[in-house]
Amino acid sequence: MIRFSLTCEHSHDFEGWFRSNEDFDAQRKRRLVECPVCASHKVEKALMAPAVSTGRKQEKVALAMNEQQRAAMAQIKALTAKIRENADYVGDKFAEEARKIHFGETDPRGIYGEATPEEAKGLAEDGVAFMPIPVLPDDQN
Structure with missing residues (x-):
């Protein structure tokens, strides 16, 4: 990303x-x-300063957080890991699969994947319950 x-x-x-x-x-x-x-x-x-990758970048980010923030980040990471462990990854078919489950066309199960803002808006309008999963810096490394 x-x-x-x-x-x-x-x-x-x-x-x-x-x-x-x-x-x-x-x-x-x-x-x-x-x-x-x-x-x-x-x-x-907009113009933006380039992100320079160094071996210590993650350490600097961690040091910039106070203890409460580090604990909250650890809880968020644990929650997203648990969601992913207990759900099927459906990639960019998330909206399609979520609707099938919502309307009883397929067996209920936990899923995660990607959806465009337009697809997410459509799911919400259809009454499909879902929530975004945060993408954290460690998820990209």
């Missing part, structure tokens, strides 16, 4: 996570990228 600093036509700054530069471009073209402040779809990448 790549984190981009983004800005809308009204100069609202925010961040977004994308699989690649091409993924950002495709989502923007389909009007899936939206400013969280004004809902504008005229969004561009």
Whole structure:
């Protein structure tokens, strides 16, 4: 995943996570990228300092957190690991599989995968219960 600093036509700054530069471009073209402040779809990448990878980067991040924050992060990591251990990974078929389970077309089971913002909105409108699983820095290494 790549984190981009983004800005809308009204100069609202925010961040977004994308699989690649091409993924950002495709989502923007389909009007899936939206400013969280004004809902504008005229969004561009803002200038951003490059992330430099060093062997000590994770140590610096951990040292920047206080004890409560480290404990909370450990709980979040444990929860996401437990979810993944007890569910089937369905990849980009998440919305399709979640609907099949919700409407009784397949046996109920825990699943996780990816969904576009548009798919997530559709699931919510259909009354399908789901929640995002955080992607943490360690998940990408």
